[in-house]
Amino acid sequence: MSFISYLLNGISLGSVYAIIALGYTMVYGIAKMLNFAHGDVIMVGSYVAFVAINNMGLPIPISILLSVIVCTVLGVVIEGIAYRPLRHASKLAVLITAIGVSYFLQNMALLIFGANTKSFTSVVQVKPLSLAGGQLNISGETIVTILACVVIMIGLMAFIKYSKAGHAMLAVSEDDGAARLMGINVNRTISLTFAIGSALAAIAGVLLCSAYPSLTPYTGSMPGIKAFVAAVFGGIGSIPGAFIGGILLGIIEILARAYISSQLSDAIVFSVLIIVLVVRPTGLMGKEIQEKV
Amino acid sequence: MKKMSKTARNSLITYGIVILAYVGCEIWMRFGNMSSLMEGLLVPLCVYAILAVSLNLTVGILGELSLGHAGFMCVGAFASATFTKCMEQAIPIPTVRFIIAVLIGVICAGICGILVGIPVLRLRGDYLAIVTLAFGEIIKNLVNAIYLGLDSKGFHFSMKSMLELNMEADGMVVINGAQGITGAPSDSNFTLGIIMLLITLFIVLNLINSRTGRAIMAIRDNRIAAESIGINITKYKIMAFSISAAMAGAAGVLYAHNLTTLTALPKNFGYNMSITILVFVVLGGIGSIRGSMISAVILTMLPEMLRSLDEYRMLIYAIVLIAAMILTWSPKAIELRERYSPMKLLRRKEKEVQ
């Protein structure tokens, strides 16, 4: 019984990673950049929702919407100011810029909101699910997060597969010069990618803080890294990979903590990642593109 | 032949800058009134310069992105600090103790480099970056869980808690989990730091401008072509990676011996540090050894110089990062620079290598 309960905890943690990882993988897959600031956009999203709910007294759905809107705009602005000028620069330069943006957001939040912890009110009003006569509990947050995850995953896959904008994204991710020759507005496509990724970040932030209700300017950073690992674990760029990677990572982390060592759970999680990548160099779902010689 | 002397001259300029800086600082310290802040920064500057130079070997020369450089630094720091803490009495001369500590740190970090490198260097691009990041986090996590004690019966080791060491009452706790190593003598000084930096530069610059360096750069530029002319990819990748790791270990030794208390926090040995080092490399010019050294020095001093700005300091640091990247890399900025630079004519010559 306790195993199942750990498993549920793992899924619950994993679903939060997964939802963050979806945004990561989306931006990586299309814009081909490691957006290290993604975790901090999550933090911004959480603060916006927090302020909306607690300081402005807005209803929860409107607060979430506001958070999504602010993050979407933020994502597009960040892309336009910090990443767009470096579209054809070295990947490393973009990576460093992303890190700069991450520091910027963290310190901006520190200035505005202060370092004090804020306790986030859960936006989830779904009742916890009680199984096996109360021995197993699945919190409302978990249920909602997993559902949101699945919906977003399917939505994203369908969007990329069937929509014209989705096709444009694929083309841009391959070769943006050639994409322009197809009549694709590369800047707009990448903006759209960031808009979607950041909107997801807002949702992820709200759900993250609903499940783990403590909010500081650094809230997004570690879950961001873990989700990033999850995305790689599943095969970065792959949307179902992000989902599976996130859930698995959560489960591994919890089981390692429960059965091996709670001190070393991070080491174990990261070791599993290394082993997986050594065996499958492009992650669980990533496809290996062979270079034609 | 002319080219040989050119690279040699380039290296000499680099050594010259370091030596001049050293002599200048020494004179300033003795006869001028160098601020305490500056004096305190001298050893850290060497540490970060060594880190930047060593990471440049992986990132700039080998062309692989590593986000776990701090992990190797951590290995070097803890291995050597453990040694120094245990040997404080046995070896009374600090410099001798320090030299042995450096060797130990370098070897341990180098071995880690090989161990990580073998499985990992098969991975490409960003995957390698993630795995190195993971490695760095593993090291940090492990170090935080190590308990090591020394008493008359020898070493006691545990991964759980200090209580499990079962030590005699007069035993000495060497590594106390998250509390790390405290009370080890700080054996390093600016002169030793500069010597280590010079040795690092010597190794890296000579390596780059040799048969081995060419092979490594060939792998960076085109792996398939490098294979086709008979270059053993794995061997050279691991060689570059582990040398880079070993030198990061050396920096770790210097870092550890500049402090009396050594803990592995996200701040000093986590991915944040790895990223800070990467920033030095990228800002200084990927592949430019001298550049990364200089940018390490400037970027380490920058936040200290900005102290008067208080809480705006890190914000400004962030803006500086973004602005620097955009100004050095955006095509528009490059074009403007090229067009209006007074060096316009000189730049034309850049068509030739070096």
Place this chain on the structure above:
Amino acid sequence: MAMLEIKDLSVYYGVIQALKGISFEVNEGEVIALIGANGAGKTTTLHTVSGLIAPKSGSVIFEGQDITKTPAHKIVSMGMAHVPEGRRVFASLSVLQNLRLGAYTRNDKEEIEESLRKVYKRFPRLEERKNQPAGTLSGGEQQMLAMGRALMSNPRIILMDEPSMGLSPILVNEIFDIIKEVSAGGTTVLLVEQNAKKALSIADRGYVLETGRIVLEGKAQELLNNKSVQSAYLGE
């Protein structure tokens, strides 16, 4: 009025001047060959025309409209397609996906399907390989794909950058036949070729580019007979 007018175009890469003020024009329905040695600036010309790079001075006028500053993606929807040098197919996408992207600016489903059928008819090999990732196609197959993809946008003018590079003799002939066909179908063609003989033989007029300048222009036949062209570009 010419369909495409290039006026005094100068292009720089950093400090290197790749085009030193070239002017030429392409009339509706023509096949124009642009020939010249490696590095003469042919690709640069096409890139500038299709908006991929911005010139320092000069202008590009397409159907009476100044498109010098128009972004590349807008130019495509105005009816200009560009088959880039080195094919630039979307390597991990399938052949079919590549072709569909060619029709990105179009919205008429039926007609797109019709164009697809036409492309398949022209290049049966593409239909055989329609689900293969484009990156694993052979060089020639990729060239066919690049052409097919450009045709999918139903262009009024098509710019082609060395379409015969790396193709077998039979395919070279075929490609030139296709170019003729495309042209016969009413599409204007601006053709950049290393294979000057072939290019001039199907072209109406030609321009010879040398280190960023047009040094010679004229009827294709005249150029073919020109001594200096013969010795410099025809290998005779």
Place this chain on the structure above:
Amino acid sequence: GSSDSAATDSTTDAADDAAAAESGDAAAAEGSTLKIGGIGPTTGSAAIYGNAVMNAAQMAVDEINAAGGINGMQIEFQFEDDENDAERSINAYNTLKDWGMQMLMGTVTSTPCTQVAVEAEADNMFMLTPSGSAVESIAPANAFRVCFSDPNQGMASAQYIGEHDLATKVAVIYDSSSVYSSGIYQTFAAEAANQGIEIVAEGAFTADSNTDFSVQLQQAKEAGAELVFLPIYYTEASIILTQADGMGYDPIFFGCDGLDGILGVENFDTSLAEGVMLLTPFAADADDEATQTFVAAYQEQFGDTPNQFAADAYDAIYIIKAAAEQAGITADMSVSDMCEAMKVAMTEITVDGLTGAGITWSADGEPTKEPRAVQIMDGVYTAM
């Protein structure tokens, strides 16, 4: 007053001369300043603590200055960020030295404190840390502290639980990557055996995995722990309480001074903290006048409720004042002379502060004060 007026004062006014003779060389001190430095993290993930210390210390300094300063000297206070990093703390220390610091109130967190103590020892500079709680943090003779040491808290907690028979089966959830938390845990575990307390579950976490505590709680629950000991900071504790509530686990939660502040977490559902016990020298809800004045002033100035770091810092400044007056410190003394005088004075003074009444110091720098156990009832601290 400029030095000019000070000079004329001392030559012309006889009454002043008499006063000067009484309190050392007050005339020279008049109009002069005492430079006190402070170090702590004001950015980074430990910024809460550094900011609290900086604010409260500044408040104390302003109060003292308004009331005439120390021995007539105005205090100049400057606070430097160390990002909770040993290496940065050296830079912060050196920056303050360049500024002309004569005494140090810091550093806030343990590891940097241990490092700075060594630096300060080399300069023989007096330092008083409000909250550096590791044993080594005040190892040198020049270093003193306001707070309890970690072992002291671990010991006291175990004793309190044992003596009051709160529980025999105890679980511990601690941050194994934190010096503070693992320090308390170590002595707690050692002392628990003496108190007949059985540690049935110990769940560590690290700074990198401090969002989810479901496993640790589950293990505690399954092991039948009646009490969960939380030698951690309130940020994590607030999540632990929420998660425990979510899984229907309701043991006694017992914490140390790090838990103070939990009621101040913005928007925290304080009903979750009902019944939580903590050993803390300071409680913002205490009803003594000093505390209430302090809390009110702090709230007015900085907009939030001070935690124990703030209280420690506030006390620290007043302790420095008391010792400085005892030692007859004047601004023209050398740093080293000041330190020597302060070292002696510290063992002589008794201070009634926010964090304890009748605090005294031994020469090794440790304070002697009674820990206070409080329980959260109806959303306020209630002394037990």
Place this chain on the structure above:
Amino acid sequence: MPMLEVKNLGISFGGLRAVDDFNLSIEKGELYGLIGPNGAGKTTVFNMLTGVYKPTDGKILLDGEDVTGKKTIELNKEGIARTFQNIRLFSDLSVLDNVKVALHNQKEFTYSALTGILRLPRFYRLEKEMDERAMELLEVFGLDKEAGYKASNLPYGKQRELEIARAMATNPKLLLLDEPAAGMNPNETQSLMNTIRFVRDKFNMTILLIEHDMKLVSGICERLTVLNFGQVLANGDTEEVLKDPKVITAYLGE
């Protein structure tokens, strides 16, 4: 004994049989052409000969020795060097270094990493010798004046020649050239033909080349194999093969 003998070579990618039952025999010093329609499998044959792909069937004998399934590096050490259809230079290295790096495995130029780091006399001596050797090769291809240029700054045609020079530097027995004249104009092709011939004569090199430019093929190749759909369509003397009606319909046209 032939220099290179390939027997029943075959490879599949997924369901696609890219090369099937491929046979080839080349004598020492021969200039041999491999032609065939696009996608016939010519580059794939090169890839198998150089260990980039492992053949699923068949044998490769080099100088009588079975080298099937060996890795790229080993095959290079055995004496097979190549150029690529899409140019693969070490773009950030100088032209000279592109060649020097290819001297990597030559016994007489080998020194250890330590020798390099410590700058022992051996380092200076061997570097000097390598410079000389590399310059010799560059002269053959008329690249000596550009020795200091960054490889990526060379004009296209010269890049192709540099690739050949680099392959030559590994001191191969067998040189594989994949469309060396692609993207060259007729004049450049002509000079390339002369260079290839010169290389063959001067170093008594065995050369196998893929090319679509019939002028080059008929101009310098002594024998040809024609590949079609992964299978040998014809082989023999150049003139005869080019007259073969099957070859004309499948490949040449007209």
